[in-house]
Amino acid sequence: MKRETELSSDRVQVVLGFIKDLKEFKLDSLSQALGIPEATLASTLEDMRQNGIIDFTVKEEEGYELTERGARYKAEGLPETKLTSLLKEKGALSIDEVKDELGDEANAAISWAIKKGYVSLKKEDGKTTIYFRKASAETLDDLISAKRAEALQRGIVRKKTIKTYHLVSAKAVEQPRLPPLTKLTHDDIVSGRWKQGLKPYDLSALPQPSRGGKKNFFQEFLSWVREILEDMGFQESLGPYVETEFWNFDALFQAQDHPAREMHDVLYIEGKGKINDEDLIRRVAREHELGWGYSWSLDKASSLVLRSQNTAVSARFLAEHKERPIKMYSVDRVFRKDEIDQKHHIEFYQSEGIVVDKSLSLADLIGFLTQFARQLGFDEVRFYPSYFPFTEPSIEGYVKHPVLGWMEALPGGVFRPEVTRTLGTDEPVLAWGIGISRLAMAKFGLNDIRFLYSPDVDFLIEEEL
Structure with a gap:
Protein backbone atom coordinates (compact mmCIF):
# COMPACT_ATOMS: atom_id res chain seq x y z
CA MET A 1 0.00 0.00 0.00
CA GLU A 65 -10.82 34.75 -3.16
CA LEU A 66 -14.48 34.44 -4.07
CA THR A 67 -16.73 32.49 -1.72
CA GLU A 68 -19.55 30.30 -3.05
CA ARG A 69 -21.84 33.29 -2.64
CA GLY A 70 -19.40 35.48 -4.54
CA ALA A 71 -19.19 32.95 -7.39
CA ARG A 72 -22.98 32.93 -7.59
CA TYR A 73 -23.12 36.74 -7.64
CA LYS A 74 -20.47 36.79 -10.38
CA ALA A 75 -22.57 34.46 -12.52
CA GLU A 76 -26.00 35.95 -11.75
CA GLY A 77 -25.33 39.54 -10.65
CA LEU A 78 -25.53 41.33 -7.29
CA PRO A 79 -28.91 41.06 -5.49
CA GLU A 80 -29.40 44.85 -5.45
CA THR A 81 -28.71 44.99 -9.20
CA LYS A 82 -31.26 42.24 -9.81
CA LEU A 83 -33.79 44.16 -7.69
CA THR A 84 -33.37 47.45 -9.59
CA SER A 85 -33.66 45.61 -12.92
CA LEU A 86 -36.82 43.91 -11.66
CA LEU A 87 -38.37 47.21 -10.51
CA LYS A 88 -37.40 48.96 -13.74
CA GLU A 89 -39.15 46.22 -15.69
CA LYS A 90 -42.26 45.74 -13.53
CA GLY A 91 -42.65 49.02 -11.65
CA ALA A 92 -43.27 49.29 -7.90
CA LEU A 93 -43.53 45.99 -6.00
CA SER A 94 -44.52 44.98 -2.49
CA ILE A 95 -41.97 43.28 -0.20
CA ASP A 96 -43.81 39.96 -0.59
CA GLU A 97 -43.69 40.27 -4.39
CA VAL A 98 -39.94 40.91 -4.25
CA LYS A 99 -39.51 37.84 -2.05
CA ASP A 100 -41.46 35.77 -4.57
CA GLU A 101 -39.18 36.97 -7.36
CA LEU A 102 -35.80 36.92 -5.61
CA GLY A 103 -36.30 34.20 -2.99
CA ASP A 104 -33.55 33.99 -0.35
CA GLU A 105 -31.75 37.01 -1.82
CA ALA A 106 -34.71 39.35 -1.29
CA ASN A 107 -33.73 40.71 2.13
CA ALA A 108 -30.12 41.34 1.10
CA ALA A 109 -31.30 42.96 -2.15
CA ILE A 110 -33.69 45.32 -0.36
CA SER A 111 -31.27 46.21 2.43
CA TRP A 112 -28.34 47.05 0.13
CA ALA A 113 -30.52 48.77 -2.47
CA ILE A 114 -31.89 51.08 0.24
CA LYS A 115 -28.42 51.76 1.63
CA LYS A 116 -27.07 52.63 -1.82
CA GLY A 117 -30.05 54.80 -2.77
CA TYR A 118 -31.28 52.59 -5.61
CA VAL A 119 -34.81 52.21 -4.20
CA SER A 120 -37.13 53.84 -1.69
CA LEU A 121 -39.82 52.42 0.62
CA LYS A 122 -43.27 53.85 1.15
CA LYS A 123 -45.94 52.56 3.50
CA GLU A 124 -49.46 52.81 2.08
CA ASP A 125 -52.58 51.33 3.68
CA GLY A 126 -50.49 49.21 6.01
CA LYS A 127 -48.47 47.75 3.12
CA THR A 128 -44.81 48.56 2.34
CA THR A 129 -44.08 49.20 -1.35
CA ILE A 130 -40.63 49.41 -2.96
CA TYR A 131 -40.08 52.05 -5.66
CA PHE A 132 -37.30 52.34 -8.25
CA ARG A 133 -35.05 55.42 -7.85
CA LYS A 134 -32.03 54.76 -10.02
CA ALA A 135 -30.34 51.86 -11.79
CA SER A 136 -27.33 50.05 -10.36
CA ALA A 137 -24.36 49.89 -12.71
CA GLU A 138 -22.10 48.37 -10.05
CA THR A 139 -20.64 44.99 -10.97
CA LEU A 140 -19.14 42.42 -8.65
CA ASP A 141 -15.65 43.34 -9.88
CA ASP A 142 -16.35 47.01 -9.10
CA LEU A 143 -17.47 46.07 -5.59
CA ILE A 144 -14.45 43.87 -4.88
CA SER A 145 -11.92 46.40 -6.16
CA ALA A 146 -13.42 49.58 -4.69
CA LYS A 147 -15.28 48.33 -1.61
CA ARG A 148 -13.26 45.41 -0.28
CA ALA A 149 -14.55 45.85 3.28
CA GLU A 150 -18.16 45.60 2.08
CA ALA A 151 -17.35 42.50 0.02
CA LEU A 152 -15.82 40.85 3.11
CA GLN A 153 -18.74 41.88 5.30
CA ARG A 154 -21.25 40.42 2.86
CA GLY A 155 -19.38 37.13 2.56
CA ILE A 156 -18.64 37.68 -1.13
CA VAL A 157 -14.88 37.24 -0.70
CA GLY A 197 15.85 5.98 6.17
CA LEU A 198 13.97 7.26 9.20
CA LYS A 199 13.58 10.90 10.06
CA PRO A 200 15.83 11.62 13.07
CA TYR A 201 14.12 12.59 16.32
CA ASP A 202 14.87 16.02 17.77
CA LEU A 203 15.08 15.29 21.49
CA SER A 204 15.41 19.00 22.27
CA ALA A 205 12.06 19.87 20.66
CA LEU A 206 9.42 21.04 23.14
CA PRO A 207 5.89 19.60 23.02
CA GLN A 208 2.81 21.73 22.46
CA PRO A 209 1.83 23.48 25.70
CA SER A 210 -1.00 21.80 27.58
CA ARG A 211 -3.91 24.16 28.17
CA GLY A 212 -6.88 23.23 30.33
CA GLY A 213 -10.40 24.41 29.79
CA LYS A 214 -11.70 27.69 31.22
CA LYS A 215 -14.91 29.67 31.29
CA ASN A 216 -15.53 32.01 28.37
CA PHE A 217 -14.35 35.51 29.35
CA PHE A 218 -17.54 37.18 28.11
CA GLN A 219 -19.74 34.73 30.05
CA GLU A 220 -17.64 35.51 33.15
CA PHE A 221 -18.31 39.22 32.54
CA LEU A 222 -22.08 38.60 32.26
CA SER A 223 -22.03 36.63 35.52
CA TRP A 224 -20.21 39.54 37.17
CA VAL A 225 -22.87 41.98 35.89
CA ARG A 226 -25.61 39.78 37.39
CA GLU A 227 -23.79 39.65 40.74
CA ILE A 228 -23.48 43.45 40.81
CA LEU A 229 -27.17 43.99 40.06
CA GLU A 230 -28.28 41.41 42.62
CA ASP A 231 -26.00 42.99 45.25
CA MET A 232 -27.80 46.27 44.47
CA GLY A 233 -31.12 44.62 45.35
CA PHE A 234 -32.46 43.62 41.93
CA GLN A 235 -34.15 40.34 41.04
CA GLU A 236 -33.67 38.71 37.63
CA SER A 237 -36.48 38.07 35.16
CA LEU A 238 -36.34 36.40 31.75
CA GLY A 239 -38.59 36.48 28.71
CA PRO A 240 -38.98 34.60 25.41
CA TYR A 241 -36.65 35.19 22.46
CA VAL A 242 -39.60 34.88 20.07
CA GLU A 243 -41.92 37.69 21.12
CA THR A 244 -45.11 39.31 19.84
CA GLU A 245 -45.01 42.85 18.53
CA PHE A 246 -47.51 43.60 21.29
CA TRP A 247 -44.91 43.22 24.05
CA ASN A 248 -41.93 44.28 21.94
CA PHE A 249 -43.56 47.52 20.73
CA ASP A 250 -47.28 48.16 21.38
CA ALA A 251 -47.27 47.85 25.18
CA LEU A 252 -44.41 50.39 25.10
CA PHE A 253 -46.51 52.93 23.17
CA GLN A 254 -44.47 52.55 19.99
CA ALA A 255 -46.76 53.32 17.04
CA GLN A 256 -47.50 50.51 14.59
CA ASP A 257 -46.19 52.60 11.69
CA HIS A 258 -42.99 53.57 13.52
CA PRO A 259 -39.91 53.21 11.21
CA ALA A 260 -38.15 50.92 13.71
CA ARG A 261 -40.82 48.27 13.04
CA GLU A 262 -39.98 47.97 9.34
CA MET A 263 -38.63 44.64 8.07
CA HIS A 264 -35.15 46.07 7.55
CA ASP A 265 -34.78 46.78 11.31
CA VAL A 266 -36.58 43.85 12.96
CA LEU A 267 -36.28 40.11 12.36
CA TYR A 268 -39.84 38.88 11.73
CA ILE A 269 -40.98 35.27 12.10
CA GLU A 270 -43.88 33.62 10.30
CA GLY A 271 -47.02 33.01 12.33
CA LYS A 272 -49.01 34.82 15.00
CA GLY A 273 -48.80 34.91 18.78
CA LYS A 274 -51.60 35.22 21.32
CA ILE A 275 -52.15 37.92 23.94
CA ASN A 276 -54.35 36.54 26.70
CA ASP A 277 -55.16 39.69 28.70
CA GLU A 278 -58.25 41.23 27.04
CA ASP A 279 -58.35 44.18 29.45
CA LEU A 280 -54.71 45.00 28.72
CA ILE A 281 -55.40 44.79 24.97
CA ARG A 282 -58.22 47.33 25.34
CA ARG A 283 -56.02 49.71 27.36
CA VAL A 284 -53.18 49.49 24.80
CA ALA A 285 -55.60 50.04 21.89
CA ARG A 286 -57.13 53.09 23.62
CA GLU A 287 -53.74 54.72 24.33
CA HIS A 288 -52.58 54.21 20.73
CA GLU A 289 -55.79 55.49 19.15
CA LEU A 290 -55.99 58.53 21.44
CA GLY A 291 -52.27 59.28 21.43
CA TRP A 292 -51.33 58.49 17.81
CA GLY A 293 -54.68 59.06 16.10
CA TYR A 294 -54.98 55.84 14.06
CA SER A 295 -56.94 52.60 14.18
CA TRP A 296 -54.83 50.14 16.20
CA SER A 297 -54.56 46.59 14.78
CA LEU A 298 -54.55 43.52 17.06
CA ASP A 299 -53.50 41.41 14.06
CA LYS A 300 -50.39 43.56 13.61
CA ALA A 301 -49.66 43.39 17.33
CA SER A 302 -49.90 39.57 17.20
CA SER A 303 -47.07 39.28 14.65
CA LEU A 304 -43.98 37.41 15.86
CA VAL A 305 -40.47 38.87 15.99
CA LEU A 306 -37.12 37.94 17.44
CA ARG A 307 -37.02 40.17 20.52
CA SER A 308 -35.26 43.40 19.53
CA GLN A 309 -35.11 44.88 23.05
CA ASN A 310 -35.28 43.51 26.58
CA THR A 311 -37.78 46.25 27.46
CA ALA A 312 -40.35 43.63 26.44
CA VAL A 313 -39.28 41.69 29.58
CA SER A 314 -39.85 44.81 31.71
CA ALA A 315 -43.30 45.36 30.19
CA ARG A 316 -44.35 41.76 30.92
CA PHE A 317 -42.98 41.94 34.47
CA LEU A 318 -44.70 45.25 35.24
CA ALA A 319 -48.05 43.96 33.94
CA GLU A 320 -47.83 40.78 36.04
CA HIS A 321 -46.41 42.12 39.34
CA LYS A 322 -48.42 44.59 41.42
CA GLU A 323 -46.34 44.56 44.59
CA ARG A 324 -44.25 47.65 45.35
CA PRO A 325 -41.43 48.57 45.33
CA ILE A 326 -40.03 46.75 42.27
CA LYS A 327 -36.36 46.35 41.35
CA MET A 328 -36.05 43.98 38.36
CA TYR A 329 -33.33 43.32 35.82
CA SER A 330 -32.72 41.05 32.83
CA VAL A 331 -29.40 40.21 31.15
CA ASP A 332 -30.10 38.36 27.93
CA ARG A 333 -29.82 38.30 24.14
CA VAL A 334 -31.62 40.62 21.75
CA PHE A 335 -31.67 40.43 17.96
CA ARG A 336 -31.65 43.13 15.28
CA LYS A 337 -31.26 43.20 11.51
CA ASP A 338 -28.05 45.24 11.69
CA GLU A 339 -25.10 45.15 9.35
CA ILE A 340 -22.28 43.49 11.31
CA ASP A 341 -19.37 45.86 11.92
CA GLN A 342 -17.10 47.02 14.78
CA LYS A 343 -19.93 48.20 17.02
CA HIS A 344 -22.99 46.34 15.68
CA HIS A 345 -24.09 42.72 15.56
CA ILE A 346 -27.33 40.92 14.73
CA GLU A 347 -27.20 39.31 18.19
CA PHE A 348 -25.93 40.99 21.34
CA TYR A 349 -26.53 41.18 25.08
CA GLN A 350 -28.58 43.90 26.76
CA SER A 351 -29.30 44.51 30.44
CA GLU A 352 -32.83 45.80 30.83
CA GLY A 353 -34.26 46.86 34.18
CA ILE A 354 -36.89 48.87 36.01
CA VAL A 355 -37.33 50.46 39.43
CA VAL A 356 -40.87 51.28 40.59
CA ASP A 357 -41.61 53.27 43.73
CA LYS A 358 -43.10 56.55 44.91
CA SER A 359 -41.21 59.81 44.46
CA LEU A 360 -38.57 58.44 42.07
CA SER A 361 -37.00 60.86 39.58
CA LEU A 362 -34.47 61.02 36.76
CA ALA A 363 -31.81 61.92 39.33
CA ASP A 364 -32.30 58.50 40.96
CA LEU A 365 -31.77 56.81 37.57
CA ILE A 366 -28.56 58.78 36.92
CA GLY A 367 -27.35 57.82 40.39
CA PHE A 368 -28.06 54.12 39.79
CA LEU A 369 -26.37 54.06 36.36
CA THR A 370 -23.33 55.92 37.72
CA GLN A 371 -23.00 53.50 40.65
CA PHE A 372 -23.41 50.48 38.32
CA ALA A 373 -20.70 51.79 35.96
CA ARG A 374 -18.31 52.42 38.87
CA GLN A 375 -18.87 48.87 40.16
CA LEU A 376 -17.61 47.72 36.73
CA GLY A 377 -14.54 49.94 37.02
CA PHE A 378 -15.65 52.92 34.88
CA ASP A 379 -14.77 55.99 36.97
CA GLU A 380 -15.76 58.48 34.27
CA VAL A 381 -19.40 58.53 33.11
CA ARG A 382 -21.07 61.30 31.11
CA PHE A 383 -24.82 61.80 30.63
CA TYR A 384 -26.64 63.73 27.92
CA PRO A 385 -30.35 64.32 27.16
CA SER A 386 -31.76 61.93 24.59
CA TYR A 387 -34.99 60.60 23.09
CA PHE A 388 -36.60 57.15 23.20
CA PRO A 389 -40.19 56.36 22.12
CA PHE A 390 -41.34 55.06 25.50
CA THR A 391 -39.46 57.22 28.05
CA GLU A 392 -39.66 60.93 28.84
CA PRO A 393 -37.35 62.39 30.03
CA SER A 394 -34.58 60.25 28.50
CA ILE A 395 -30.80 60.17 28.85
CA GLU A 396 -27.76 58.48 27.31
CA GLY A 397 -24.75 57.58 29.45
CA TYR A 398 -21.26 57.31 27.97
CA VAL A 399 -18.20 55.42 29.24
CA LYS A 400 -14.66 55.79 27.92
CA HIS A 401 -13.21 53.05 25.71
CA PRO A 402 -9.38 52.94 25.85
CA VAL A 403 -9.13 52.92 22.03
CA LEU A 404 -12.44 54.15 20.58
CA GLY A 405 -13.01 56.97 23.08
CA TRP A 406 -16.42 57.84 24.54
CA MET A 407 -18.99 55.15 23.78
CA GLU A 408 -22.77 55.29 24.39
CA ALA A 409 -23.73 52.33 26.59
CA LEU A 410 -26.09 53.48 29.38
CA PRO A 411 -29.42 54.65 27.88
CA GLY A 412 -32.49 55.06 30.08
CA GLY A 413 -35.37 57.24 31.15
CA VAL A 414 -38.72 57.44 32.94
CA PHE A 415 -41.58 55.46 31.35
CA ARG A 416 -44.17 57.71 29.71
CA PRO A 417 -47.65 57.85 31.32
CA GLU A 418 -49.06 56.15 28.19
CA VAL A 419 -46.88 53.13 29.06
CA THR A 420 -47.46 53.05 32.82
CA ARG A 421 -51.25 53.52 32.51
CA THR A 422 -51.62 50.53 30.20
CA LEU A 423 -49.37 48.34 32.41
CA GLY A 424 -51.38 49.16 35.53
CA THR A 425 -49.32 51.57 37.61
CA ASP A 426 -49.53 55.28 38.46
CA GLU A 427 -46.08 55.40 40.09
CA PRO A 428 -42.85 56.52 38.40
CA VAL A 429 -41.01 53.73 36.55
CA LEU A 430 -37.28 54.19 35.95
CA ALA A 431 -36.12 52.05 32.99
CA TRP A 432 -32.85 51.37 31.24
CA GLY A 433 -31.47 49.17 28.47
CA ILE A 434 -27.74 48.95 29.13
CA GLY A 435 -25.52 47.89 26.21
CA ILE A 436 -23.69 45.12 28.05
CA SER A 437 -21.76 44.06 24.94
CA ARG A 438 -20.40 47.60 24.53
CA LEU A 439 -19.43 47.78 28.20
CA ALA A 440 -17.59 44.48 27.75
CA MET A 441 -15.73 45.91 24.74
CA ALA A 442 -14.63 48.91 26.84
CA LYS A 443 -13.71 46.73 29.84
CA PHE A 444 -11.56 44.33 27.80
CA GLY A 445 -10.15 47.02 25.48
CA LEU A 446 -11.64 45.32 22.41
CA ASN A 447 -12.25 47.57 19.40
CA ASP A 448 -14.59 45.12 17.63
CA ILE A 449 -17.77 43.57 19.07
CA ARG A 450 -17.14 40.43 17.00
CA PHE A 451 -14.31 39.47 19.39
CA LEU A 452 -16.97 38.74 22.03
CA TYR A 453 -18.18 35.85 19.87
CA SER A 454 -14.77 34.75 18.58
CA PRO A 455 -14.18 31.01 17.99
CA ASP A 456 -10.39 31.59 18.09
CA VAL A 457 -9.20 29.21 20.83
CA ASP A 458 -5.85 31.02 21.34
CA PHE A 459 -7.67 34.32 21.88
CA LEU A 460 -10.22 32.74 24.24
CA ILE A 461 -7.49 31.05 26.30
CA GLU A 462 -5.52 34.30 26.72
CA GLU A 463 -8.42 36.70 27.37
CA GLU A 464 -9.33 36.97 31.05
CA LEU A 465 -11.68 39.06 33.15
Missing part, protein backbone atom coordinates in the same frame (compact mmCIF):
# COMPACT_ATOMS: atom_id res chain seq x y z
CA LYS A 2 1.49 3.38 -1.01
CA ARG A 3 2.01 5.89 1.80
CA GLU A 4 0.36 9.31 1.37
CA THR A 5 3.67 10.96 2.34
CA GLU A 6 5.65 9.27 -0.40
CA LEU A 7 7.05 11.36 -3.19
CA SER A 8 5.24 10.25 -6.36
CA SER A 9 7.63 10.00 -9.33
CA ASP A 10 4.82 10.75 -11.79
CA ARG A 11 3.75 13.83 -9.87
CA VAL A 12 7.34 15.07 -9.61
CA GLN A 13 7.78 14.78 -13.37
CA VAL A 14 4.50 16.65 -14.02
CA VAL A 15 5.30 19.45 -11.56
CA LEU A 16 8.93 19.73 -12.64
CA GLY A 17 8.02 19.80 -16.31
CA PHE A 18 5.63 22.69 -15.68
CA ILE A 19 7.82 24.89 -13.45
CA LYS A 20 11.42 24.22 -14.55
CA ASP A 21 11.54 27.19 -16.96
CA LEU A 22 9.62 29.59 -14.69
CA LYS A 23 11.28 32.21 -12.53
CA GLU A 24 8.27 32.43 -10.23
CA PHE A 25 4.74 31.07 -9.93
CA LYS A 26 1.77 31.36 -7.60
CA LEU A 27 0.66 28.24 -5.75
CA ASP A 28 -3.05 28.72 -6.46
CA SER A 29 -2.46 29.27 -10.20
CA LEU A 30 -0.25 26.18 -10.42
CA SER A 31 -2.84 24.17 -8.50
CA GLN A 32 -5.54 25.13 -11.00
CA ALA A 33 -3.29 24.43 -13.99
CA LEU A 34 -2.26 20.95 -12.79
CA GLY A 35 -5.53 19.96 -11.10
CA ILE A 36 -3.68 19.18 -7.85
CA PRO A 37 -5.08 20.49 -4.52
CA GLU A 38 -3.03 23.35 -3.08
CA ALA A 39 -2.16 21.50 0.15
CA THR A 40 -0.96 18.44 -1.79
CA LEU A 41 0.99 20.58 -4.22
CA ALA A 42 2.68 22.57 -1.43
CA SER A 43 3.67 19.32 0.27
CA THR A 44 5.05 17.92 -3.00
CA LEU A 45 7.13 21.06 -3.63
CA GLU A 46 8.56 20.90 -0.11
CA ASP A 47 9.42 17.19 -0.53
CA MET A 48 11.13 18.00 -3.84
CA ARG A 49 13.23 20.63 -2.10
CA GLN A 50 14.12 18.28 0.75
CA ASN A 51 15.27 15.72 -1.84
CA GLY A 52 17.47 18.25 -3.66
CA ILE A 53 15.34 18.32 -6.84
CA ILE A 54 14.48 22.02 -6.66
CA ASP A 55 15.28 25.00 -4.51
CA PHE A 56 13.02 28.02 -3.99
CA THR A 57 12.02 30.87 -1.74
CA VAL A 58 8.41 31.64 -0.83
CA LYS A 59 6.76 35.02 -0.37
CA GLU A 60 3.41 35.19 1.39
CA GLU A 61 0.97 38.07 1.05
CA GLU A 62 -2.64 38.65 1.92
CA GLY A 63 -5.11 38.19 -0.92
CA TYR A 64 -8.76 37.40 -1.47
CA ARG A 158 -12.69 35.84 2.05
CA LYS A 159 -9.10 36.51 2.96
CA LYS A 160 -6.54 34.11 1.61
CA THR A 161 -2.77 33.80 1.91
CA ILE A 162 -1.24 34.01 -1.57
CA LYS A 163 2.04 32.10 -1.85
CA THR A 164 4.45 33.12 -4.61
CA TYR A 165 7.33 30.72 -5.25
CA HIS A 166 10.63 32.08 -6.64
CA LEU A 167 12.51 29.20 -8.27
CA VAL A 168 16.23 29.22 -7.51
CA SER A 169 17.22 25.94 -9.19
CA ALA A 170 15.72 22.79 -10.69
CA LYS A 171 17.25 19.61 -12.08
CA ALA A 172 15.85 16.72 -14.06
CA VAL A 173 15.28 13.47 -12.16
CA GLU A 174 14.33 9.99 -13.17
CA GLN A 175 13.79 8.25 -9.84
CA PRO A 176 13.42 10.68 -6.96
CA ARG A 177 14.37 9.49 -3.54
CA LEU A 178 11.60 8.90 -1.07
CA PRO A 179 11.50 11.21 1.93
CA PRO A 180 12.54 9.73 5.26
CA LEU A 181 9.83 8.01 7.26
CA THR A 182 8.28 9.86 10.17
CA LYS A 183 6.34 6.81 11.37
CA LEU A 184 7.16 3.10 10.97
CA THR A 185 4.36 0.72 9.94
CA HIS A 186 4.08 -3.01 9.21
CA ASP A 187 3.95 -2.28 5.45
CA ASP A 188 7.19 -0.28 5.66
CA ILE A 189 9.00 -3.23 7.26
CA VAL A 190 7.60 -5.88 4.86
CA SER A 191 8.30 -3.80 1.72
CA GLY A 192 11.77 -2.74 2.81
CA ARG A 193 10.71 0.89 2.66
CA TRP A 194 12.36 1.41 6.10
CA LYS A 195 15.78 1.02 4.45
CA GLN A 196 15.27 4.42 2.77
